[in-house]
Amino acid sequence: MTSEAITVLGLGNLGRALAEAFLRGGHSVTVWNRSAAKASELAVGGAVVAPTVVEAVASADLVVVAVLDHAAAREVLRGADVRGRALVNVTSGTPEEAREMARWAAEQGAEYLHGAVYAVPQTIGTAESSINYSGSSAVHTRWREVLELLGKVTFHGDDAGRASGFDVAILSAMYGLLGGFLHAAALARSSGIEVAELTPPLLSWLADLRPALVTFAGEIDSGSYAAGESSLAMNQTGLGMLLRATRAQGVPFAALESVKELVDRQVAEGHGTDSLARAVESFEAFRRFAVRE
Template sequence: MTTEPAQQPTVSVTVIGLGNLGRVLAAAFLEQGYRTTVWNRSPAKADDLVARGANRAATAAEAVAAGELVIVCVLDYDTVRQVLTPAADALRGRTLINLTSGTPEPARELAAWVTGQGAEYLDGAVYAVPQTIGTPDAFVLYSGSSAVFETYREQLNLLGAPTFVGTDPGQASLYDIALLSGMYGMFAGFFQSVAIADSAQVKATDITGLLVPWLNAAAAALPGFAAEIDSGDYTTATSNLEINAVGLTNMLTATKAQGVGVDLLTPLQTLFERQIAQGHGAESLSRAIESLRSSR
């Protein structure tokens, strides 16, 4: 019995920027049989990909011209502009997906510039380490052209589970800032925990073995907090702000007694106290967000 050969993908792909992530992005397309062109300011970074079948472009303009779908993954948005400005004429009729980390306003400015050159634009934020690209552990948020997202969903699936978060090109970056803020907040709590343990000669690995399951259990409260925040109803019969403020004050006092700094958690205590001073002590812990919200 014979089998039909796999159909060669018809979309040509270009990857500009061959750092740790860019190289893996290009490899993901090569492995699926896509005609893939690569370019990097340091040409040697393309050597391995070329050996595996990629086409090496001599210039960024040549790289853009070679791909129907152009993916950019470089250091920052300024670098994107530096790389693409000499290739502006080649952008017309192309689709640019920018997976460079950045912030909302530069994303909007870049989208306006790219569409001004006659190209389509989609901005993305990648949640993966390079080794997990193309696996169920990776996901990517996109914003900008919904038509581009739908047209190239098959190709986007190769990189990680794609989610479209809005037509504002800056929206993916805004989501990125929000998600990374949660991550860094977790890291701050981890560092505080380890410092307290260390003050009593408890190993970081020992306290972390207990901390990880505790944090996983505590994370189960977040969807409930989110529902309270969205509804604006902070009524609670359990863990209110007053109780938590007392508990946190006791923690900070004990931490100081151990000779450990409290810089990481003092701002949280300030948020609690601000809401209590406004008469909200009996309401849910989640109400602390009201001290952070911008006026609407």
């Protein structure tokens, strides 16, 4: 790989790790951060510290943005001349925010690639790091080898919002799982069970659920729920028992009540014998109502 000039805007934990990975890869790296003190150690490691965003952007053809949120990314880039540059934005945001940034970049004469990072900063640049991208296929093709210094690269097409679409869905599942774990821990403690004692069988059970999730995914994509072995009616009964138990133990959980409401809706519409996966259609009903509003 030949040495390339790269700029990194934002030196929080993620931005710093990105800059360090590029430096390890032998590239010329310019960095900028609102608080210049964060750049001092990177300067010792060989990075050039730019006093302004304008100068930082002007120093490289590839500009990587890693700041707090969408508003911060827009503010940081405002006033910089990004014409002819490849903008890779790994700042977390919604799909529509990514598309808005792509439109803005196009208006400025730049190519835009949006990234969603699946790694903690300490693992950037290792086999444990992966980043989903979508947006400019030209940027993906031209800079893929450089971006692979950060972690596994997966390109999801020309829609700049698609990587964020994956991201918000995956993060929703993650926080749902974490919320479920914390609730399970509270339930265990209320029964005198150590959480460390609960965790091994819980992890084993969650691993056993993987085939069911694959089956559910197929049912949802096809819209065919009639052959489901885990019926809505059966799960409605199970959720009812679980809600009674959580209330009796003094640790109710609104998320469980919300899941039961999704199931109840489908059962009330006459789908009790269908697969539990059909509960996703309750979300679709909510979405269609929101669009009409």
